[in-house]
Amino acid sequence: MPQVTSQDGVTIGYDVTGSGPAVILVAGATQYRAVDRTVTPTLIGLLAQHFTVINFDRRGRGESSDKWPYAVAREVEDIAALLEVVGGEAFVFGVSSGAVLALEAAAAMPRKIKGLALYEPPIDPSRSGNAYRYEHMQMAMQAAQGRSDEMMSDFLLGVGMPREALDGFKASPAWPAFAAVGPTLEHDYRILADARAGDAPPDRWQNAIMPVLVLDGDKSFPFMAAGADWVASGLHNVERLTLAGQTHEFDPKLLAPLITVFFQLGSVQVH
Template identity: 45%
Template sequence: MTSTASSTVTGTVTSADGTSIAYTATGDGPAVIIVDGALCHRAFGPSAGIAEQLAPEFTVYTYDRRGRGESGDAEAYSPEREVEDIAALIRAAGGQAVLAGFSSGGALTLRAAAAGIGVTKAACYEAPYVTQDWHREAALAYTADLHRALDEGRVDDMPALFMTLVGMPADQVAGMRQSPVWPAFTAVAKTLTYDNAVLGYPSGGTVPTDLLATITAPVLAMDGGASPDILRDPAGIIAGACPNAERLTLEGQTHEVSPAAVGPVLAKFFA
């Protein structure tokens, strides 16, 4: 572990399969672990801004999910390996932590909360499970295309497939391919298949209500009031499936939630 400031440290933990997971811990207080969504990691995504909001009251752990940023990876993948990554972080944090997961990171957060690894509270924002038939068909087709691109070595196409799935127009996707930020997407493109697996594809994609029913920790299921129904509806199902849960809509927010909007909500829930 290397100290970078009086209240900030960076380091690594070793997961159960030997994979090194890189993290930054900021602030002082009870441990909060932020779980990023697709294509994001500590240096590329919202987690640093959310950590800044929470650091006055908590020790906030941001980390690079396996295959991203400075973390390692393994040849074989399953969502259970990512739960083990979180378990290693919780051990480093003292044996207990609260989790805040965003998008597919919300689905991973719920898996971790059900795993009995020391999660005392769990918040998730717009975990993108499917609730409508047309969305399920589109997601299954995307899953097949994504794995085909990976198998054929077309890693550059994988972020484009994801952006198309989430509704970005073709001309904007083409423009993104030419932008300086594109290499940051392709560097973690393989992990898009990990996000899909966390959500239950290729066999599922729906809210895993049986799993959620086993979560004993308090759960906060959030959505944005300005998001489309396909992103908002899962929050209600999650809240209904967990034994001790509440749903909260952040008015005016979209899937790209503002740290300033979600930070105070998380601080209140985790207090």
């Protein structure tokens, strides 16, 4: 599998599929290529009919290495390294916490990211910045102690997985691959804590001057719509859309054509 070296020496594993303008996919918490066997492969297959699709393991997951201490800027540098692989510019699609990371990258590299699509950035505007910082601190402490299984268990329970379902998951052959990336959850909590440092979206996001599409699903967690609105309120060149019937786990057959049109035309509005 191909790899690229980031600025701090971390190696990032990735795949390339399709041809045409480049699209980089940025995964949310827990996801990487070896464990995602459903949504992302279908999405890649559909997007690859029009684009060169880059799917990578975020640092600390799968075939990508990691280095302490973590900072969001290091993951932005990972995306910068992938941009160089595809000639220096690309579209970017981010999911969940990966959507917030993708936005941080776009704000840092506005001339290299041509368009940005964000699905359900998981920021709850009703919760304080202190609450986000406390959650990150708790995850950072567990990561420092190597409590990978506990971190993954706490995360899954926190997003609504029933205890009995978690117990069944932990007894399955799939559990070790998920639990192995438990420490990287600290990365996702840091991304959200940094974004939620103030009551308003960070001023730096206004550097993301490319077309941005912010999406949520109307069957998702109740706070997702407010979070998507909050993120969109901090951007200049933004379209905001709610997808009917979609949860946090979107249907790629619905989303891929929408993203394709947006990246090709810079808009999904009918004029």
